[in-house]
Amino acid sequence: MQQIPMHNNPQSDTAPLVKIRGLKTQFFTEDGIVKAVDDVDLDIHSNRTLCILGESGSGKSIMARSILRIVDNPGRIVEGSIHYRSADGREVDLAKERHGSRLLRDVRGQDISMIFQEPMSSLGPITKIGQQIVETIRLHRNVTKAEAKAEAIHLLDRVGIPRPAERFEAYPFELSGGMRQRAMIAMALSCQPRLLIADEPTTALDVTTQAQILDLIAELKQERQMGVMLITHDMGVVAEVAEDVAVMYSGKIVERGDVYSVFENPKHPYTKALLASAPRLGGIRRRRLPDIRELLPPGYMNNPANLSPDARLEGHKVAEIAPAEPKTHNEEDRILEVKNLNVHFPIGGGVFSKSTDVVKACDEISFDVYRGETFGIVGESGSGKTSLSRAIMRILDPTSGEVLFHRKAKPTVDLTQANKSELRDVWRDMRMVFQDPQSSLNPRLRVIDLVGQCLQKAESLGRRDLQARVSDLLVQAGLKTEFLLRYPGAFSGGQRQRLGIARALATNPELVIADEAVSALDVSIQAQMLNLLQDLQDEFDLTYLFITHDLSVVKHICDRVAVMYQGKIVELTTRDELFANPKHPYTKKLLAAVPNPDPRMRKAS
């Protein structure tokens, strides 16, 4: 990779803030050495945003942690230098500093701050927000408590937390996810850092909140003239905020440059494939999503050493990406009717007191799903979409309402009234794909039992028949039959979700509810899963109820969409209508907040 020319910063002719050369961070595990960061060269400049783009496992987080020297055991920096230029012009090599040295501690927090993906776990749960900020300020600056408090309130105000004096006394759990991330940023800013490292700062947040946080970071960068290193897997985020981009793959930086040249004229095949596979809101709907692994020449993904910058994309596969044909559905042939469904959760109340109020997770929800279509339910976290899916399946009991399930050969059932044995029967024809393939597969069971469990229960097959059936299912889901006796721990995220899909299809269901089934996956794997789901839909005449917060997924896979907001369906329409002509103000807001993977279409800010 040494051939990639160093990017010359047109706007600042000063030396970079941080200069990384030949950095190698490796993990010495019992299964061998893992090269997490492999020979990385990188410059970070002040008053510029550098985005590190890469899939999970590409080593981007470890690289960022190496700068602050907070790589967990058994990881170690084995080679390379990290030259940091401090405010007075001196240069220190952070990679050579001893662990816990005075200098390192001063640099952390005072000069370089970091914010993490999950603010809840990075904030102390039992200390008030304000107190945590005051502590950080007083650790690095010689100020009185009162001054520190005033500064903390000012910071909270600056990061856009309303009523900061009041929130100073709040505990982290009293704040929403977005507020917590703001508080985290306030803390990171408390010592006026010269470089802010943000590790997936918005991945755990809703789109609307994400847009606000990104705006805030950009504003603060401008205001304080600091360098920002933003780590993300989201092309949209990069296009929205980056000035410089570095693309990481398998521990190496495969491409770097300013955002326009990378997006408009990518050189490396991996970057090209990544750009081609990014889901977009605009443009035509495509029949199949382009899949990085199909775009790249065979053998590339498995052996990163093969990734030479002058390889070509598989042209014919790009051409195959044809627009989708519009589907039509018979509106008389309904498979699911949800009528006035309510799910209420009581709040408050203990052993001796009645609950004081209810949260209406689902409030008078009614809709129909037609046979053969893909029905999408979109909403932010907390909008009640997961409660809705669970109430439909009767995983949790709805407060009132009807859920009628019309099957081909069996009588119609009202799930809200069904008894245990009826439910078991229904659950064979209505299956679920879970969000997190890691937690929905019991790590202690083998694949044959995980996938075959429902088959065994439904048809009480012998071991040999079961093996044959599960093998078929694995092949359908794009897995190998050799995987039968493995534990789920041996699979990657994408393969695990394939297992989840195989398991959902085991009993030949008519309706599949996919609850954020692709949200936890990398973009490239997401594309594979969506393609797989579509192929299976065509093959087995499936109906999907697709629950997601990701509008680009909706855009791609759904035929009709219901937008949920605070427990209610605020808009229900066809997909094309939704994107072309959103009616409800919330839908408009949601659509506007989605970052567009094109730096030329940046929102004015």
Place this chain on the structure above:
Amino acid sequence: MTDTTQNLAPADAPEAPVVLGPWALIWRKFRKHKLAMFSLYIVGLIYLVAALGEFLAVQDPHKTSVRHTFQPPQGLHLFVKDEDGSTNFMLHAKGMKMELNTELRRRTFVEDESKIIPMGFFVKGHEYKLLGLVDSSTHFFGPKNPRDTVFIFGADRLGRDILSRVVVGTRVSMSIGLVGVAVSLVIGVILGGISGYYGGLADNLIQRLIEFIRSVPTIPLWMGLAAAIPLDWPPLRTYFVVTVIVSMIGWTSLAREVRGKFLSLRNEDFITAARLDGLSDWEIIMKHMVPSFSSHIIASLTLAVPLMILAETSLSFLGIGLQPPQVSWGTLLKEAQNIRSIIEAPWLLWSPGVAIVLAVLSLNFLGDGLRDAADPHAQ
């Protein structure tokens, strides 16, 4: 760190690596815990002693002898001098002569240099049943002449061999831990499981019951229960009732732990998925939930065994647990209850004392090691 290493693997490698099963991972982690590994060997050894018992006993633990009351421990020697002055190797003990010390008005024992008792391995001795099945009179170690007596750890007030009694008492003391823990396990898992899986009223009732039991001071409760055991019951039945009494308390902490695990597992996606697969509650509990926390249960059971052993010991020490002639470490300690025997025959205290400390410590270290190994978040 396992998470990180997994994430660092190429995103969608076609060949999944062969990954060790959960138990193999626990074992790999456990092996690194040196102290726990060492304790594992000690515990293994102690249970071996418990199983073989009489075979390892030097003498008949029940044989009394007036001439040897409170005899101090005899040393073992390796070399003997022949008549012609040459030194030969022979494992032996020196005989002890009882003398009456008129000044102190008590009996003292002095080593009798002339009386040499040859010792050997696999010697004939008193009759017993090996593992309760095979008739045998061979002993691992003892005087070559079955009529000789050797007291390596000294003798008690009836002239019985302490070493043999400690060895034979191992069985009762160590097994009462196991049996007690087994009883707690059954009660704890069932009640804790009901409490955690169903929640609501059942949970409330069981938790209040546990709180009630735990709020009662242990020793008076045991005393009250033990006082109800008729004195004329056969030793075996007493033994059984004592284990039940001991586990009356033991199950409560286990039940709480199981409940906690059930509560956290109940909302796991894979449990919901299993429900959707049509499994019944019982199948979900047995196939999905219990295997997920069995390693934790094993660890907490290992930590519960020493508590049981201590409970039995304290009961027997107070004279309300096992009754003589049953030999256990607790009943042996009871012999060392008065000041006189501690001053005159301290071996009555330290022989069973060391055995108890050794067993309890090694079980605790073993349990700690298991717990650390079973916890995926521990470093």
